[in-house]
Amino acid sequence: LDQLNGTLKEWVAIESDSVQPTPRFRQELFRMMAVAADELRRLGASVDSVDMGSQQLPDGQSLPIPPIILAELGNDLKKPTVCFYGHLDVQPAAWGDGWLTDPYTLTEVDGKLYGRGATDNKGPVLAWINAVSTFQALEQDLPVNIKFILEGMEEAGSIALEELVQKEKDRFFSGVDYIVISDNLWVSRKRPAVTYGTRGNSYFTVEVKCRDQDFHSGTFGGILNEPMADLVALLGSLVDSSGRILIPGIYDHVASLTEEEKNMYKSIDLDLEEYRNSSQVKKFLFDTKEEILMHLWRFPSLSIHGIEGAFDEPGAKTVIPGRVTGKFSIRLVPHMNASVVEKQVTDHHLEDVFSKRNSSNQMAVSMVLGLPPWIANINDSQYLAAKRAIRTVFGTDPDMIRDGSTIPVARIFQEIIGKSVMMLPLGAVDDGEHSQNEKINRWNYIEGSKLFAAFFLEIAKLHE
Amino acid sequence: LDQLNGTLKEWVAIESDSVQPTPRFRQELFRMMAVAADELRRLGASVDSVDMGSQQLPDGQSLPIPPIILAELGNDLKKPTVCFYGHLDVQPAAWGDGWLTDPYTLTEVDGKLYGRGATDNKGPVLAWINAVSTFQALEQDLPVNIKFILEGMEEAGSIALEELVQKEKDRFFSGVDYIVISDNLWVSRKRPAVTYGTRGNSYFTVEVKCRDQDFHSGTFGGILNEPMADLVALLGSLVDSSGRILIPGIYDHVASLTEEEKNMYKSIDLDLEEYRNSSQVKKFLFDTKEEILMHLWRFPSLSIHGIEGAFDEPGAKTVIPGRVTGKFSIRLVPHMNASVVEKQVTDHHLEDVFSKRNSSNQMAVSMVLGLPPWIANINDSQYLAAKRAIRTVFGTDPDMIRDGSTIPVARIFQEIIGKSVMMLPLGAVDDGEHSQNEKINRWNYIEGSKLFAAFFLEIAKLHE
Known part of the structure; x- marks a missing residue:
């Protein structure tokens, strides 16, 4: 547990800001990718850091693009293969600019781990790594083959990602059965969610x-x-x-709206009053939770x-x-x-x-x-496996949610690789990704790691 | 004649830019006002350079405001007193920025005197001064008392002008009968104009x-x-x-539109085709000269x-x-x-x-x-005098025009001093005030000086 926090602290300390195009931040990004590659190697994965060349900025400056990591662990043809996408770059942050603690020093206050990248997306990436190492620590056989694709330019538009996915379609991605992304948030503070669509x-x-x-x-x-x-x-x-x-x-x-879909909105855990307050909006166009969610999603x-x-x-x-x-x-x-x-x-x-x-x-x-919008088939095996894993770890059914914004990476994977994509977020609605005082709850971080481990078991069971 | 050009060359050479608030340009403005004060003293006027203090810029910087010149020549109670308003500051200009000649070196090409401030407003101020000195050269008695109010901040919003006019209302301005401004343009290349209103x-x-x-x-x-x-x-x-x-x-x-007013638009010398071309506008909202002028004025x-x-x-x-x-x-x-x-x-x-x-x-x-808009009574004596002077010098009736834009100084004088205000422009429509390659035609400059002299005679006659 402390080791888990320790590594997150190390990762958060690296100022891997991809938004500000300066040589210093680029250096930090390269360091970040190298540190992550080492972590994956320690896990026993074979790691390929793919050189992505450089980018020309509008002002004529040329900056190197951090490598994209392709890593794999296990290639048992009897096991399903799950590919995890994550990113290790962060939004800009500066202490004094509204941050109550140094954004690059992971700081725990009342069970919350504050730091830039804590929830977006370093924490979830480490939770996935930790899920894998848990099996190793317990000397248990990993129930799935794992692949990783980790990039360092997500906050800057995932330059070069699509090209690489296209290129590796029939190589690295050939055996992949499922793609999991954990780069968004729940709509609740307490209730886990599975995301099956974006606009x-x-x-x-x-x-x-x-x-x-x-x-x-x-x-x-x-x-x-x-x-x-x-x-x-x-x-x-x-x-x-x-x-x-x-x-x-x-x-x-x-x-058109089906009865089944309609019912999903009813059960979603959204406190309208709190949502309105945290949004600082006097009045929305709609009065009910269902209408609001439908108009967002x-x-x-x-x-x-x-x-x-x-x-x-x-x-x-x-x-x-x-x-x-x-x-x-x-x-x-x-x-x-x-x-x-x-x-x-x-x-x-x-x-x-x-x-x-x-x-x-x-x-x-x-x-x-x-x-284009992205929508997944929520009857795919991995969605079933995720629901079961959530029930096991959190004792509740997840909110089945969508995201109103556009996350191109989900569609890129779905279209190019042609396999089921799922977003399985770990962070709570109030994590403040992209804003000051970004945090991940210690509880979410730890239970999230368990969730991923339970997900490995459930998806393996469905393949038996 | 060459002496007239010589002084204009001297004045244009002073970079009296009031728009760019830098110490260097302010220094140039102070130099400009001092040179003008000397010129007026040579004319025999008693000159008061009124210290206007300093201005605080938004960035905290404090810059001195150039003095406003109050000057008077003659105080014969039997003669009418005409006060001339002008300004000696200019818009920014830089050679290379579209100028074909150095903006601060008065350069004659094909009868056109190119230079920043040539038409706006240094040329007209000098033409007025030259009208006065013409009487002196011919050893003739000046038919009117002359007052001058010359400022150096017109292009920067005439800071402090209104306050000074208010303060001097019962002193410097007490004997003034007419106020003349010559700080706009004709609507024609050839035909002189008198301006009696602004929006x-x-x-x-x-x-x-x-x-x-x-x-x-x-x-x-x-x-x-x-x-x-x-x-x-x-x-x-x-x-x-x-x-x-x-x-x-x-x-x-x-x-409401009177027949008399309607007729004035008909006779105005505006070449619609040329106006459209020089404006680079494919099509105006209206097709006739009269409609266009009425909707502008x-x-x-x-x-x-x-x-x-x-x-x-x-x-x-x-x-x-x-x-x-x-x-x-x-x-x-x-x-x-x-x-x-x-x-x-x-x-x-x-x-x-x-x-x-x-x-x-x-x-x-x-x-x-x-x-508020400004409109003058075009039946006031000085309008009559201007028309007669134009007929004498140019052999034609003037275009009676208005200006679609807002020139607060006309209203300030009319409201505070309560006397007739007239705008008597010298420059042609294509002089390009505020833009690159500003010029005044040599012909306009010289005839303008004669026009002012003839105006002195006509207004004196009307007072006999």
Whole structure:
């Protein structure tokens, strides 16, 4: 137990920040990957640190990309093979910036282990490693073959991961039966969860241009089709005040709600009052837990992010922006298709609204990102095994949850490798990943390790 | 003539940039004001350089404000007294930044005198001074008493000017009959103009707030009244695609159009094709010269400037801004009143639109600037005198024009001193004030000086 904490402390102490592209942080990332590779070797795994080359930054600087670790332990053809994905890079953190303790010194207070990366994602990676070493400590045969894919660039967009997965599809991944990711959180403080879906995202830009330069509103105000007026009308046509998306046809391919799915939302452990308070939101668009969860997970949503090219600073500048670009995105859910959505948004809706304005400006719409949603079959063996393991370790059924945001890695594995992917989070809802005072509860960390061990046994049983 | 050019060359060579708040430029400003004071003393004027103290910049730095020059020449109670306002500071300029010649070296090419400040406003100030010295050279009695008020902070918002005018109202300004400003341009390349009005400006901010921090659109998209959706709807309710302002009552106090006024637009020398080309605008909202001029000068206009607090950078950030502030302004025309407009916009229109949305966010509207329009009585003696002088010097009637933008100094003089204010521009429409390759035509500069001299004679005649 103390050894477990000890290693987490060591790992948290490495400032493996992948978001700030500086040579120092890159060095820390390389050190982190080397330390993890050593840990896996101690476990008896064969480890391959794959050189990922370097990346060119927008400012011309070139920085090396930390290696991706591919490791394997056991290759018994009679056993199922579970591949664990995790990442060892972290978000930026600085003591003084709202942290009550040094973010890079793992500090226990009231059963909570505070430190950057504690829950996202160093803790869960170590919990998985510890589950494996528990079998070794008890001199028991490991019931499954284990593979690891560990990267160091997740917080920076998992550069190069997809390419490697594609390349290793028929080599490293050839024998893999299941892929497990433990890189998200429960929706509860107490109740474990299994995640079976994430929303996708189609991100749009819409540019309205009169000319490249701005105008002075005194000199030109009154005789122009002002780009901002056009853009505001376009953005205002997208969603109504109840959150309903106004793009014709957009709901056509949204999966219909089954009774079975409906029941899953009812049983989920979400304290609405607490959720509202911690969100600091006075009132949500919906009043019930079920409606809220469904609108976060299984219905599309449209958010307007901002405008590039307009006046965005403090003060009172009397400018008529000459060319402005609005940005909005639609979170996609099964069975929406990004290409269909692109057509609905661009060719039909926005062209329509714009042409009705009879403006002399030019409009250009572009879908700059089209990430599909991910959904798993929750009747796959590993989901059954996870539920049983949770019942064994926590004495309860898990919350069957989705994530409203887009986690491309789940879809990458599912699409390229073609095997069942499951997200099995360990952290509680209040762990504060990405924010100050990130923590993992000691209890979650330890029980999480047991959960993974129980999962190995259950999935092996299902294969007998 | 060469002497006239020589002095302008000297003045342009002083980098009296008031926009960039650096000690070096301030030093240049002080030098500029001293050189001008010397010039006025050579003219025989009694000169008072009024110390204006210093200004505190937002970054804590303190910079001295250049003195304002109050000068007077003659105090014959039988003669009318004309006060000339001008400024000797300039906009920033840098050779290489699109300038074909060194901006601080007055350079003549094809009858055009290129240099920063050539037309805005050093040239016109010197033309006025030259008009005075012409009488002296010809050993003629100056037909009017002359006063000068010259400042060095116009491009930086005329800090401290209003306060000084207020203070000197019953002293320096007590005998003043007419105020002349020559700090704008003709609407033509060839035809002189007299300016009798400027639009005012009421600048609004409308803030919509859910909470201070932003949200992640994956984690919260679908359950929030998103501030951007509210704001876009609010901004979209202000003006239609034909430029018509949709705020109820906003046109109630706009002066009705008389036949006499209508006729003035007809005779104005504006080449629409050239105007469109030089503006780089494909199509204006209106097709005729008269409609365009009226919508720039005598009808209000509404421009949306931008949004503060939203995502405004390049890239695809999936943020739901928690608090956003939209900015727009309405150019005011006679007889609109800023306080009435404030009520119409705030209490009636925006509150209405927002309450209909039934949003749980908070809205706060504020009018941060309320500058009234300025309009002069074009039947005042000095307008008559200017027209006669223009006929004498240029052999044509002037274009009677207004300016669509807000020039507070005209209203300050008219309101505080209570005397007739006139703007008598010298520069041609293509002089490029504030932009690269600013110039004044040699012809405009020389004829302008004659125009001012003829104006002295005409105004004296009207007083006989």
